[in-house]
Amino acid sequence: xxxxxxxxxxxxxxxxxxxxxxxxxxxxxxxxxxxxxxxxxxxxxxxxxxxxxxxxxxxxxxxxxxxxxxxxxxxxxxxxxxxxxxxxxxxxxxxxxxxxxxxxxxxxxxxxxxxxxxxxxxxxxxxxxxxxxxxxxxxxxxxxxxxxxxxxxxxxxxxxxxxxxxxxxxxxxxxxxxxxxxxxxxxxxxxxxxxxxxxxxxxxxxxxxxxxxxxxxxxxxxxxxxxxxxxxxxxxxxxxxxxxxxxxxxxxxxxxxxxxxxxxxxxxxxxxxxxxxxxxxxxxxxxxxxxxxxxxxxxxxxxxxxxxxxxxxxxxxxxxxxxxxxxxxxxxxxxxxxxxxxxxxxxxxxxxxxxxxxxxxxxxxxxxxxxxxxxxxxxxxxxxxxxxxxxxxxxxxxxx
Numbered sequence: 001x002x003x004x005x006x007x008x009x010x011x012x013x014x015x016x017x018x019x020x021x022x023x024x025x026x027x028x029x030x031x032x033x034x035x036x037x038x039x040x041x042x043x044x045x046x047x048x049x050x051x052x053x054x055x056x057x058x059x060x061x062x063x064x065x066x067x068x069x070x071x072x073x074x075x076x077x078x079x080x081x082x083x084x085x086x087x088x089x090x091x092x093x094x095x096x097x098x099x100x101x102x103x104x105x106x107x108x109x110x111x112x113x114x115x116x117x118x119x120x121x122x123x124x125x126x127x128x129x130x131x132x133x134x135x136x137x138x139x140x141x142x143x144x145x146x147x148x149x150x151x152x153x154x155x156x157x158x159x160x161x162x163x164x165x166x167x168x169x170x171x172x173x174x175x176x177x178x179x180x181x182x183x184x185x186x187x188x189x190x191x192x193x194x195x196x197x198x199x200x201x202x203x204x205x206x207x208x209x210x211x212x213x214x215x216x217x218x219x220x221x222x223x224x225x226x227x228x229x230x231x232x233x234x235x236x237x238x239x240x241x242x243x244x245x246x247x248x249x250x251x252x253x254x255x256x257x258x259x260x261x262x263x264x265x266x267x268x269x270x271x272x273x274x275x276x277x278x279x280x281x282x283x284x285x286x287x288x289x290x291x292x293x294x295x296x297x298x299x300x301x302x303x304x305x306x307x308x309x310x311x312x313x314x315x316x317x318x319x320x321x322x323x324x325x326x327x328x329x330x331x332x333x334x335x336x337x338x339x340x341x342x343x344x345x346x347x348x349x350x351x352x353x354x355x356x357x358x359x360x361x362x363x364x365x366x367x368x369x370x371x372x373x374x375x376x377x378x379x380x381x382x383x384x385x386x387x388x389x390x391x392x393x394x395x396x397x398x399x400x
Contacts, residue, residue, distance in 0.1 A: 050231050058343075063116070212337065
């Protein structure tokens, strides 16, 4: 076991954080699996329906760093509980919405909750473990994001196909409520340096700030590339001939590949950041590239999406641990910077992708995603200070 040397309370806390990232990402990307039904309900295009993702991402992008700084004096566990309660409200409003605008409003509430929860989750995990285990703890907690892809998105799609997309959101509200109770019982409070005066990233050394800036830039570029295409993965698979009734199964398969990618990342995240991140980026490039045109039939295209998603999931621990390791600011604010940057990428990807899909189709959307991914990989390769080839003990001594 990864954490057999930890006390039971710390393991329970990591499991609670894992569950939190699961419900957060499930709430964030559920419209990916429900996109077609939502579009039909309100009589809008699939590209327009993608704004349900954009509204969520916009609030995260704008709120992650400010909310984390403003709440720096507050109890971390209380913030987790408030965030999860907001997820319940977000899903209920969206489920009951009579108009698409109100759907987006409900999604925006979830985005505000996400801005806070995902910003502090990685730092919370770092506080629960010894410094040398920071990367592995973050990888484990971020495993909830991949489980959200494995079970959350296809599960929402399956419920949507049988009972309607509104029922899927009601189920998600119920899960968020149960998780709130779980967090209240099992997430231990941490002795973290959160009671002092909040600090901005620019208050530390210029070199550290530069390293953090590079990590955030790579993060934005790769998230932009991924979401440019993944927001519209359901119509993409239909475009390759996959029958609509198999979409939920296909998303389970691609989500399973994401967990494989995250597991692989966990093996090297505390040792070889450069090789791990570049390897994940190359898997994204290959998987996306195979989807150009219609050369791959339905189920082979699912395999290509799985390869791309495995690479994408694998890069996330390197980005988060890299931001904390830069030591430009506190772990909470570093996590917020990555969270905000991720959602800038999600916002750009879902919005720009919708426009490209509507006006040009997948023959332009796929190459665009490949080119943007390549840009992120090259930027990472040219930044050894942000993503060193090898980590030594002194590199991780203060990363938690």
